[in-house]
Amino acid sequence: MDQIIVQVLNGLDKGSAYALIALGLTIIFGTLGVVNFAHGALFMMGAFCAVITSKILSVSHQVVDPTRSDFLGNPMQVDTFYVQDWFGMAAGQTIMDWAVPIAILFAIPVMIFVGFAMERGLIKHFYKRPHADQILVTFGLALVIGEIIKYFFGANPIQTPAPPAFTGSLDFGMILGYEAQTIMYPYWRLVYFFFSAFIIAGVFAFLQFTTFGMVVRAGMADRETVGLLGIDIDKRFTFMFGLAAAVAGVAGVMYAPIVAPNYFMGMDFLVLSFVVVVVGGMGSLPGAVAAGFLLGVLESFASMPAVIDLLPGINQIIIYLVAIIILLTRPRGLMGRKGVMEE
Amino acid sequence: MSKSNFTRRGVMKTGAIAGAALTLPTYLRADAHAGFTNAPGDSEVVLGFNVPQSGPYADEGADEIRAYELAVEHLNGGGDGGMLQTFTSNALDGTGILGREVKYVTGDTQTKSDAARASARSMIEKDGAVMVTGGSSSGVAVAVQALCQEAGIIFMAGLTHSNDTTGKDRKANGFRQFFNSYMTGAALAPVLAAQYGSDRKAYHLTADYNWGYTTEEAIRASTEAMGWETVNSVKTPLTQTDFSSYIAPVLNSGADVLVLNHYGGNMINSLTNAVQFGLRDAQANGKNFEIVVPLYSELMARGAGANIAGILGSQNWDWKIEDQLGAKYAGTNAFVRSFGTKYGFPPSQAAHTCYVQTLLYADAVQRAGSFAPCAVVEALEGFEFSGMGNGETLYRADDHQCFKDVLVVRGKENPENEFDLVEIVEVTPVEQVTYAPDHPQMGGAEASLGECNNGA
Structure with a gap:
């Protein structure tokens, strides 16, 4: 039982990431009708917003320490951080330690801008082109973004730790009455799960309870009629693209302490997130979220040693296997609407 | 009046032969006079x-x-x-x-x-x-x-x-x-036994490709010879980035040592996950839980950051070795x-x-x-x-393998700078890591170099 609880918990945080990316993908598809294969790259850019913030906060100047020598025997240049000069040692250290949460403030405007630039600069030229063209151009864009990130940050993952207050693990088993250290769960993953739930709820509330959201939903249902009412739906959809980019971005920022960011992480998530969108049902926001969590949990269970012993290799194919089964039994996915991508 | 000897068929034949000759790999035609492929010129x-x-x-x-x-x-x-x-x-x-x-x-x-x-x-x-x-x-x-x-x-x-x-x-x-992997096992196992005792239960997470298999085989053979028991071994996909679902069951598996047969980004991420899940601070079987990374790399250690502190592994060479x-x-x-x-x-x-x-x-x-x-x-x-x-x-x-001393290293607790990430724990003498050319881990008696090839 304890192993089941552990894997459910693991699946929830993984599912949170899938759900956030799939949510953004679905928003873009539902509003603009574009299959955005660069969405994983937006997630990766968000993670690198955390890396950049961490680097900005750690900008230093060097002071020569004549009592120590470097690897060549020269007097050592010791890094002294500007934030510690300005705010004192302790406060400066705290600011550097909290780089990831601070990065959210940096990532939101950056990612909205990136989203606008992507949509206005490239993707709007492909609205009337076939989905295959959209996939090709956005996939190419994802590769370009990945290579740019690699050029500046290298190929190896870059550690971006969570604040010290969240680096330990919660003894979840003790809360449930198990022995100590039976079910350990990192604090930051809990934070990630609640953060994701908050963002998902925020996006749904925005679409459900604001006039802007209502117009967007109406546009998603019948774009032409909304346009005939004199509403510039394109502007709103462009904003939604920016919002989807920001959602992917903050998902990436908060994921940085869980998996050290590297230039390829977007691709890792992209394929899985597309499967999530298809399983959830193209264009269905609740479907994307539900499928994200479902597949995250199933993937975790498939990685249990007992399951791998029973079905070797199942951990590598489970998501695709489930996708096949769901699409065979429910061709539109879990919550897909009739007529979406069926023309 | 002159009569040409060229015929359409003749030209085509000659062309086909010349074309075939030109498309031949250079190593099958060039420098045949020198008796070997790509013989360099004089300059x-x-x-x-x-x-x-x-x-x-x-x-x-x-x-x-x-x-x-x-x-x-x-x-x-x-x-x-x-x-x-x-x-x-x-x-x-x-x-x-x-x-x-x-x-x-x-x-x-x-x-x-x-x-x-x-x-x-x-x-x-x-x-x-x-x-x-x-x-x-x-x-x-x-x-x-x-x-x-x-x-x-x-x-x-x-x-x-x-x-x-x-x-x-x-x-x-x-x-x-x-x-190689064998040398890592032979060098690392005695240090592991000395540092953590000979009554240990190991859990292996192994990258699902050739290097992962040989490293796991080598570490298992060497540690089991020292009295360790291997309680489980799980293959992880090479493309995996989040190892939480593989790490989480380790604490309840009866193991008290986790061996990460991972390299590169795999190692950075699996080690980070293991530390996040509290394995470094955990107790199992009445002992401190330990993590081992058989193959170290400075670039990986830099990527793993503070998580590498106190973790044992092996290296081919270290830039501080002559000084120390x-x-x-x-x-x-x-x-x-x-x-x-x-x-x-x-x-x-x-x-x-x-x-x-x-x-x-x-x-x-x-x-x-x-x-x-x-x-x-x-x-x-x-x-x-x-x-x-x-x-x-x-x-x-x-077998065309270099035989020399092998370094057992540990991630430094308090590195002085970004390059000073590991400390040398022990240098295992070459005799201890030498094996027979027909060792079973090395392909056994069937493994052969074959004949050297000069090409051309």
Whole structure:
């Protein structure tokens, strides 16, 4: 039982990431009708917003320490951080330690801008082109973004730790009455799960309870009629693209302490997130979220040693296997609407 | 009136034959007079540096290229000469190789076997490379080594740690200076037993590819011989980034040691996850829970950050070894000085092995008096040397594997700077890591080098 609880918990945080990316993908598809294969790259850019913030906060100047020598025997240049000069040692250290949460403030405007630039600069030229063209151009864009990130940050993952207050693990088993250290769960993953739930709820509330959201939903249902009412739906959809980019971005920022960011992480998530969108049902926001969590949990269970012993290799194919089964039994996915991508 | 002898059929036949001849790989036609592939001219010789310039090991590749450029500079008489000053063979004098200036071409392996073979083939066929070297993956090394064997080119492996490179997939034209999985197991196991006791239960997470298998096999065999028990072993996909679902069951498995047979980004992420899940602070079977990373790399240690502190592993070489353990490891400081002055930071072990391999090849050609692969093979087989940073070293004739001391290292608790990430715990003497050429982990009695191939 304890192993089941552990894997459910693991699946929830993984599912949170899938759900956030799939949510953004679905928003873009539902509003603009574009299959955005660069969405994983937006997630990766968000993670690198955390890396950049961490680097900005750690900008230093060097002071020569004549009592120590470097690897060549020269007097050592010791890094002294500007934030510690300005705010004192302790406060400066705290600011550097909290780089990831601070990065959210940096990532939101950056990612909205990136989203606008992507949509206005490239993707709007492909609205009337076939989905295959959209996939090709956005996939190419994802590769370009990945290579740019690699050029500046290298190929190896870059550690971006969570604040010290969240680096330990919660003894979840003790809360449930198990022995100590039976079910350990990192604090930051809990934070990630609640953060994701908050963002998902925020996006749904925005679409459900604001006039802007209502117009967007109406546009998603019948774009032409909304346009005939004199509403510039394109502007709103462009904003939604920016919002989807920001959602992917903050998902990436908060994921940085869980998996050290590297230039390829977007691709890792992209394929899985597309499967999530298809399983959830193209264009269905609740479907994307539900499928994200479902597949995250199933993937975790498939990685249990007992399951791998029973079905070797199942951990590598489970998501695709489930996708096949769901699409065979429910061709539109879990919550897909009739007529979406069926023309 | 003249009559032409040309006929339409004749022209077509001649054209077809000429076309076929032109499309033949150069190594099947050119320089046949010299008796070997890509025999260099009188003024220069071309070496092929085949490294990952893109893909997950691009950082290692960049460090390898730096080392190769430095080696070429030193071979041509530039810079401060680096290890040429300390190498016990005095054949190299800074005038190139056999009086020819050393030039080089580079290729991108992308850490993919097919891409690596394609770039190596291009360097051999188009650029006339007489030797190919580099790489940061065992799959790539085995693939390129086989290609070089067919083409009649010497292959000096870069960073490749799988037993298979000089084990079951050994080739007469291939040579490896880097250590291997067996050596890691043999060096690490006694230290693990001394540090953590001989009554331990290990849980292996193993990258699902060739290197992972041989490393797990080596570590299991060595630790089980010391009295450890292996409670479970799980293969993890090479593309995995979040290892939480593999890490979470470890604490309740009865194990008290987690062995991460991972390298590169896999290692950084799995180690980070293990620390996040509290394994470093946990107790199991009444003991402190421990994590072991068999193959260390400075670049990986930098990526893992503070998570690496206190973790034991092994290395082929470390830039601090001569300072800490004395003149036996001469060559280290000369190399570090050259590299550090040129690039501003100390070299990685990937850089070291590539630099040394280039010098060893050049020295072998110089001693053999010929670039012919079989002459080079003869010069390298059984060659004993020192002054290259690893102490007394033997290039064993049976399998073309270098035998030398192996370093057991530990992640530093309080590193002084970003380069000072590991401390040397012990240097395992070469005798302890030496094995029979027909050892079962190395392909057994069936493993064979085959015949050296001069190509052409």
